[in-house]
Amino acid sequence: MSETEKGTETGTGTVRAATRVLEVHEHRAALDLFRDSLHMPPVSDADWPVLEASLEPASVRGAFSGSGSGSGSRLVGVHQATASDVVVPGDARVAVELHHRFAVRNGHTRSGVGRSLMTAALRSATAPLAMLRASEGGIYGRYGFAVATRCRELVVDRRRARLSEHVPAGHHTYAPAAGEIAALLPVAYEGSRGGAGTVSRPGWYEALLTQDLESAGGFVRAFVHSGPEGEDGFARYAVRRVGGDGPAARTVLEVLDMHHGTPQAWAGLWRSLLDVELVDEIRARQRPLDEPVEWLFTDPHVCRTGAVDDETWLRLTDVGAALRARRFEGAGTVVIGVEDALLPANSGHYRVGPETAGGAGSGPQISGSVAAWSALYLGAVRPSALAATGALRVHDPRALKTADELFWAGREPWCGTYI
Template sequence: MSIHDIRVLDSDDELIQAGNVFRTAMIGFAPLDTAQRDLIGKLAEPGRTLGAFVDGSLVATADSAAGTLTLPGGARVGHAAVTHVGVLPSHTRRGVATALLGHQLRDIAARGEVVASLRASEATIYERFGYAVASSSGTVELLTQRAALRPGVGAGGPVRLLDAAEVWDILPRIYTANRPPRPGTIDRPAVWWQGQRLRAEAAPGARYVAVHGAPGAETGFVRYHPVGTDAWFVSGERTVVVDDLFAPTEEAYLGLLRFVLDLDLVDKLVFGMLALDDPLPWLLRDRRAARLTGTRDETWLRVVDVAAALGSRAYTGTGTVTIGVTDPLLEANSRTLAVSAARVESSTTTAQLEVDISAVGAVLLGGTSWHDLALAGLVRVNDTAALAVADELFRVAEAPFSGIYF
């Protein structure tokens, strides 16, 4: 087998074909329906959907959306949100994905984007392409009858429900105007919002959206829906799933939290994605009313320009550590850098810590420690004292978190 062509897909017919290749690869998705086919051009950014062809047939695809990612300290760098990666089951384990994702990384680098990230369907695929888990999220179940807030918890601001007709105009504006400085935050591009709208409108049952703040000056929102409604009025476990809680300020967080806690006829709230350092349990008189039922990897980060990525984030402490990086796919990243709070610069000295590029992605946002990576055999330690220095430099005040899947 030979891969004759990897190229950008630009016609609607090719984009529809690519969408169905991805859905076939994922197994759990039906082919694109008529409405989705008609909107295919709005679900992909022009020039960023790639296809791999074997003997003239499309057998694999991947695309991405341009935006920015927030680093520790608040700086934003160019970011590619990689998604819809799929290879037909008839062509897996033949080097197709390797060729396609390598091609995509070189394209992202040529565009000047500093990092790429994705949400992985499997945990064993992407590390060989230089990706690593950089942030995680938690699922929390809250029993509403026991979820009284402590007396000192603030009230938050006003919250109101939105009509369905205004949701998809207002929410993107709220997000753009109130994007938080938390590490790992990314843009929500138009193609992401369009996908969310299609899923919401195609889903059976009721869905609701509430916003925090005065009209025209909203600062947060929550999207939620009930599950198991066939027996809603006789059930002893009426459950509402919180799909998207965007609350970047304390006022928005408290206002929206109180809103969902005060919903009538609800026995359990399920927050599908919360930051691992979310304060919710501390706000409750009975902290056991909130139960962390699972954590999952969220951001799989790929550093595309290691000097720009390390040079753009903030550091703590007063030490300096030299890091030797190896990147077999993007050779320009294979270099030694001296990192301190004052500067990041090339170094010709022997690296104290040696890593593959994937390890840089793991530590860049502060979501894991150098010590843990060394324990896992992912860091070659030439100077044991350097681990403590590196951990102090890369420490962050907030756990990295994005809050979305794409």
């Protein structure tokens, strides 16, 4: 039997869990367990068709109390991994597994069930990278993940906002009918995607996102930008009344999903958003940290940052393949030491440089956990910053400047897809 078929067992006290890939007929129970962990009711019959499509065969893993089979076992944990690709520094698209719907049943937490599931998923991975969004930041570092992209919420005073004369006019921006959005936006996304951290969206993504947004209330609309080579940007948004009926009441346009491939598309979309009438405020959620929205306006104070948060977490599951896949800038090379207790094959020394990235026989100049090197991979942080915290150990101080140059990607990575 394969490792997946045998399952992975772990436990503390009286709890013991065996993991295996779930059969399709078990998917609904797995989804209900996940929803229960978020204090949500079981999935309804009306919502099930869309949700069922997102639970791909062989993508969902369950943890069972007992042996994992028979009437005495019970589903106590769930995990899903979806195949995708992610843009890395140098513009290559590298295979990645998107980890999501990870939960342990109430009463079985802190008993090794989650570790059993994640260990089985990572050890069976075929992609060199794994990515997820964390609802709790203290969980995933123990599995080798680290924050790889960050984002901010922008709040624009639409009543006072005036575009500067230097802002490009854009090409052609239009508002598709509600019934056209589902077909247009996936095409526009692929036409605009390209920055480090962005991922391919599964075929079921659009329907699932639409269902989530509609269930949250509000009528979802969109603008699409068409350039010389076709649709190259879009902004999905909803307008809501907040603050009740008192003096604090205001109408807010929430930018829910926005991507653009050119400065003209970006400027054209912002022009259209600002032209929406009867709006007091624009809130753009989960935007790139280095998106220069403030510089669009004659008065930068009309745009403020509401919050800065982690966005995606990354893990190198095949360190050698991951290093070979991305481009490293600068001159010189550095030998890094990687420590990975969960995937021991990753542990070792790797020579990194513009022309080479592979195994090295010499001792490391800088060493640290796989989580630390995962944090650096897309360029969100520099080695010197992690060295200052102790997350990296510097054995050769001269190598730190070289490592900073090699791992810097030129701009902040960002994902913008909500899985």
